Structure formats: C-alpha cells, structure tokens
Amino acid sequence: MSETSNSPSPAADIEEIVAVVLRDTHGRVLVLRITSTPEFVLPYGSIDDTINPAHAAQLIAHEAIRAVVDMSKLRRLATYISPAANDAPQTVHAHVYVYEEEISVAHPDKEISELAWVDPAAPDVDVAPLLKERVFPALQEL
Template identity: 35%
Template sequence: MSDRRIHIVAAVIGDHAGRSLLVRKHGAQVFQQPGGKREPGDADDLATLARELREELGCELVAGSASLLCRCSAPAANEPGYVVEAVVYVVQVTGTITAQAEIAELHWIDPAAPDVPVAQLSRENILPLL
C-alpha cells in the first residue's frame, strides 16, 4: 500500500503591516505557504526551506532567523487523496521577493481575513496562529 502522506517544510513570511505572504502555483486554485517537499540533497528542514524560497520567491533565508511555529497536517491542496504533514517556520528573508517560474501569483494577506482562497492547512492550522 502506498504512503499517502506528503512531508513538507513551510514558511511564514510577514511584513511590517502584519500581512503574510502566500503563493499560488501554476494550475492550483488556492494559495498556500511558500515551501515544499524535502529532496534527497537537503541536509535538513531549513536547507529544504532555503532551497524552496530561492526556487519560488528568488530570495534568501536569513541564517538563524527561523523559528518553529507548529507541526500540522491537512488534506493536500494539489494532490487529491494525500495528506500533507508540515513543519512550519516563521522566517526572515533577504533580497527582493519575486514570483519565480513555478509560481503563478504571490499575495499578501491579512491572516485574520484572507481575501483569496486559501488551502486548508494554512486556513485551519497556520493563519489562526498569526
């Protein structure tokens, strides 16, 4: 039987106005936290996160800035039948945040009142903590 769990590392990136950054991937309907699946070459969770932030946002994770927010799970937004299990860090980034090729859209939301559709993991488990 296949393992229907997806393990990801996800980032909470905030701005000075208290907003939080979400991304929408090409082909996806909903917005989610920046981040993604661990790859074999990643030394640890923060290496995964640094790589994903570079790939998705073109920015760099500030060394030592990551603070564990929570571990949580929900039905995976883009893979029907799978559950996503996330380790979520609040992070600081440096450089200009720009949507890279795999990202269709970036959006800054008020965590208390998102104005775009948000994936269940973020909506139920992450945004309420911000």
C-alpha cells in the same frame, strides 16, 4: 509549539513538506498559487529525512521568490498534518517555519502563477486547508 496531528485515513498518501511564513512590514503573509493548484499556499517544497527542515525552508524561500533568508532568523512554528491543496485525498505532513524578518520584495519563480499578501486574520483569497485551519490561527496566537 508541539506537534499538531490529525489522523489521516490509513490509505491516505502523505507527502512530507516544509513551508515558510514570510511577512511584510504590515504583518501580511506571502502566499502563492502555482498553475496546478487553485488555492493559495505558503512557499513550500517536498523533503525527505535526509535534509534539515530549517535548511529546506531557507532554500524554498530563495527558490520560490529569490528571498535571501538568514537561517538564524527562522523559527519553527509547528508540524501539521492537513489535506493537500492540490489533491483532495492526499495529505501533507508540513514542517512550518516563520521567518522573523520582514520581506518587502518578492520575485516569483516562473512556476508561480500568482502572489498575494494576505492578512492571516482575514485572507481575501482562497487559501489551502493548512493555512485556513492551522497556520493562520497559530500566527494569530503569537
């Protein structure tokens, strides 16, 4: 897929992140909520230009929920610019990857307050703008 871009305001703080879509046997997507964020997000982490985004997605999945992710089964979904979940004026530049294997058990990191498996077509929890406006619609087109 091509890069999707919404132009943030010139004064916006942009954080470079990688996020990974992990699904269960029913096609639901794993989302999580950390203490400082009211909305659910994908497992994610900040990156800089010194790290391969796919490798970062693999590490993030392991760090967040102790999932062992085979890099050969990670597929780039797209790169999006979206408002951040935790700081309304902040913007994220998100490299989003989909893991093509199902994940059945999730053991969250201690910084994670809550996990949920959601149907991307009808999430039953409050999700971040990146998910609601970009990732979930893109997953429905696959």
